[in-house]
Amino acid sequence: EAGVTQFPSHSVIEKGQTVTLRCDPISGHDNLYWYRRVMGKEIKFLLHFVKESKQDESGMPNNRFLAERTGGTYSTLKVQPAELEDSGVYFCASSLGTSRTQYFGPGTRLLVL
Amino acid sequence: GENVEQHPSTLSVQEGDSAVIKCTYSDSASNYFPWYKQELGKGPQLIIDIRSNVGEKKDQRIAVTLNKTAKHFSLHITETQPEDSAVYFCAASKPSTGKLIFGQGTTLQVKP
Numbered sequence: 078e079a080g081v082t083q084f085p086s087h088s089v090i091e092k093g094q095t096v097t098l099r100c101d102p103i104s105g106h107d108n109l110y111w112y113r114r115v116m117g118k119e120i121k122f123l124l125h126f127v128k129e130s131k132q133d134e135s136g137m138p139n140n141r142f143l144a145e146r147t148g149g150t151y152s153t154l155k156v157q158p159a160e161l162e163d164s165g166v167y168f169c170a171s172s173l174g175t176s177r178t179q180y181f182g183p184g185t186r187l188l189v190l
Numbered sequence: 191g192e193n194v195e196q197h198p199s200t201l202s203v204q205e206g207d208s209a210v211i212k213c214t215y216s217d218s219a220s221n222y223f224p225w226y227k228q229e230l231g232k233g234p235q236l237i238i239d240i241r242s243n244v245g246e247k248k249d250q251r252i253a254v255t256l257n258k259t260a261k262h263f264s265l266h267i268t269e270t271q272p273e274d275s276a277v278y279f280c281a282a283s284k285p286s287t288g289k290l291i292f293g294q295g296t297t298l299q300v301k302p
Contacts, residue, residue: 110288110290112292117295119194119196119279119293119295120234120281120292120295121292122289125287125289132288133288133289135289136289168233177224177283177288178224178236178239179224179236180236181226181234183231183233184233
């Protein structure tokens, strides 16, 4: 069974540009989470989808970030326009039903120059 | 707000020695405490977790202890091996939420 996959693995963009990150959760997992690790600090929660609905978006830093999960399968996280402080590793995780176990993807390493 | 403090930030041990990583959480409502291991270039992988109704859990060379009164939990790795070298994260979450609050991470180096 395939794990959580993320695309791209790396992205280098200039300040002011737009970047879209994609996450494919484990098949059948209704919960999908986005996290971010900036500059070697802790991994911080961004938001949580249950199927296609946003359950908790309390960690989204500002309105330059837009997450979607149309159809309740894969999710995208768009950053527009990107700022220098958005650099970091963006992780996606998924879980099934009421299980507390979250499975993480390999992450997307974003560098904004 | 909710936060988790993790210590030490780096830990170097000789192969065969034990390693201990400690975390403290702020929200007394937290009831689920997973530990993740992240190897270079990979995402965090769950290695063990504990719920607040249990004080200790063990899985082969890995054990986790929880002190709810002090809001502390710790990861113990015995008979360390070079392949245990990685970054370890503790986390906490409350009931009815999937949101994990992570510690800052501990870089463990096991010297052969």
